[in-house]
Amino acid sequence: MPRTGRPKAELTLTDDERQILTRWARRAKSSQALALRSRIVLSCSEGKTNKDAAAALGVTSPTVAKWRSRFIEHRLDGLVDEPRPGRPATITANQVEDVVVSTLEHTPKNATHWSRAKMAERSGLSKSTIGRIWKAFDLKPHRADGFKLSNDPMFVEKVYDIVGLYLNPPESAVVLSVDEKSQVQALSRSQPAFPMMPGMLERRTHDYARHGTTSLFAALNVADGTVIASTHRKHRAIEFRKFLTKIDKEVPDHLDIHVICDNYGTHKHPTVKTWLDKQPRFHIHFTPTYSSWINQVERLFAEVTRDLLQRSDHRSVQALEKDLREWVKAWNEDPQPYVWTKTADEILESLSRLMQRTTGAGH
Structure with a gap:
């Protein structure tokens, strides 16, 4: 008889959970990490094995197993951040989503980009919490890079x-x-x-x-x-x-x-x-x-x-x-x-x- 592996815990979604996960997975400007975790859970909810879900999404089986178990244990909150010992988390998944979406899709009043202080004031969370959320989803609103897409009709051929x-x-x-x-x-x-000296940078006018x-x-x-x-x-x-x-x-x-x-x-x-x-x-x-x-x-x-x-x-x-x-x-x-x-x-x-x-x- 072929091996079937350890039986996987059944993963079922409520209508509200499916709606939220679908929104996270499809939102054009969602954090890619959160979008991928949401797609993993949605795929598992369709009855797919970890191996099948991993192949369909281009990730490893251990990654699927991790987020399947995290969701089963903590539901939506399990997709946000690693659980830590100590007192229970007081930040909900919806609060994290609000910070991420606001960072990506909006700008503060009278400013071109968010700072931790401005986002903390808007969200009601602490500045350190905002910093941890941005770090978890690799968001750096204080930094910008430049680019300009080519409009050359022969772009592909020249590349x-x-x-x-x-x-x-x-x-x-x-x-x-x-x-x-x-x-x-x-x-x-x-x-x-x-000239440069110990403890002092070179200085120029x-x-x-x-x-x-x-x-x-x-x-x-x-x-x-x-x-x-x-x-x-x-x-x-x-x-x-x-x-x-x-x-x-x-x-x-x-x-x-x-x-x-x-x-x-x-x-x-x-x-x-x-x-x-x-x-x-x-x-x-x-x-x-x-x-x-x-x-x-x-x-x-x-x-x-x-x-x-x-x-x-x-x-x-x-x-x-x-x-x-x-x-x-x-x-x-x-x-x-x-x-x-x-x-x-x-x-x-x-x-x-x-x-x-x-x-x-x-x-």
């Missing part, structure tokens, strides 16, 4: 194209991630910095004098991390063409050159197109609009900003350009390639989830 170059580069070719860090300023502080700007043109070899770079005082099509000419001279003649760059106007200027038409080994791949994150050279620019520019003190553009050249030279002595791991399908799936969470997306 597959560029990620394909990263993960499966063509033979007898070099793949270069190319861009310009424009308007790099030569800045000098009004007074010398006070907030004001400075400007001594002009330059642009750093860089081509990152995605295979070995080496960089071809040059500086130009202006940032026009003619400078970009000169940089392409430098790339042409430095890359061995027997290799094709695949250039990944963004949609900046200078990259598509007739002057550049005419030059490229005469260079059959050059192949240009444009990133989708608003998608600089896919161009690996941006990570190099972040490195040079952190290592050199963030605390730089240059009293002339010439001094700034000299330091930029020396930084690139030092980088090439021990180049560090950036390892790309995500496939195009994984990227598109991640963006799809983001769009589903964005107001109005998918409707």
Whole structure:
């Protein structure tokens, strides 16, 4: 006789419980943790085994078993937080839901986001309780990140194209991630910095004098991390063409050159197109609009900003350009390639989830 495992405790729902769980599971802006727990309980209430429910929801059997038993023992309150020894909990599931929903779907009067004090005043709970609820559901209303979804009609095709170059580069070719860090300023502080000492941070004046700007043109070899770079005082099509000419001279003649760059106007200027038409080994791949994150050279620019520019003190553009050249030279002595791991399908799936969470997306 096949093993059936230990008999599972029967899980039945009242009409009110089913209505609340369905609301939690379907609410577009619910905490994902609470929504998943609700779907687990609803699935178990249909008579599914832990194994079947886990397969249907993409979780493990122990996870299903945990929330099945928690619900049977504590009902709706069991889905909110781990039970703790001591006095019984005085915060109900409805109070927690109200805090979570209010955090996600509303803003306080005369403010752009919630603070613990404002939410405590609204809900009648203590500030520490609000903090614990936010921590349990990974809510951080005091923080914000930036994004802009691409409106490029060829977005999917370009993602597959560029990620394909990263993960499966063509033979007898070099793949270069190319861009310009424009308007790099030569800045000098009004007074010398006070050096760091034990117990005291380095101190710099907030004001400075400007001594002009330059642009750093860089081509990152995605295979070995080496960089071809040059500086130009202006940032026009003619400078970009000169940089392409430098790339042409430095890359061995027997290799094709695949250039990944963004949609900046200078990259598509007739002057550049005419030059490229005469260079059959050059192949240009444009990133989708608003998608600089896919161009690996941006990570190099972040490195040079952190290592050199963030605390730089240059009293002339010439001094700034000299330091930029020396930084690139030092980088090439021990180049560090950036390892790309995500496939195009994984990227598109991640963006799809983001769009589903964005107001109005998918409707």
